[in-house]
Amino acid sequence: MSRTCExxxxxxxxxxxVPWSKKKTRRRWNVNLQSKRYYLxxxxxxxxxxxxxxxxxxxxxxxxxxxxQRMRAEGRRI
Structure with missing residues (x-):
């Protein structure tokens, strides 16, 4: 399961x-994901x-x- 917002x-x-020495290394900024329960x-x-x-x-x-409703119109299952 990828780290994407639904x-x-x-x-x-x-x-x-990019440190002071300018020696670059790859990194990633993750999204601040929360698992929430909503009532429909x-x-x-x-x-x-x-x-x-x-x-x-x-x-x-x-x-x-x-x-x-918007998510279902895009074709995603809820």
């Missing part, structure tokens, strides 16, 4: 560690989503029903 699709970023009143059940902190803010803003 709401925003955000994945890790890649780049270099229309279906009467809970869903568990692996979302980033930005995804949590989007769910708080738009509502879990709208976000799940």
């Amino acid at each position: 709401v925003t699709g955000a994945g890790p970023g890649f780049g270099n560690n 009143p229309s279906e009467g059940r809970h869903v568990r989503l692996r979302v980033s902190t930005k995804g949590i803010k989007i769910i708080d803003r738009d509502g879990v029903e709208a976000v799940v």
Whole structure:
């Protein structure tokens, strides 16, 4: 299972560690993923989503029903 947000699709970023000596080594910046459980009143059940902190803010803003509906319109299973 890759480290991607189920709401925003955000994945890790890649780049270099650059110390004082300028000897570059590869590194990655992981997404701040949280496993959250949300209740869907229309279906009467809970869903568990692996979302980033930005995804949590989007769910708080738009509502879990709208976000799940958008995800299903994209063809993802919930």
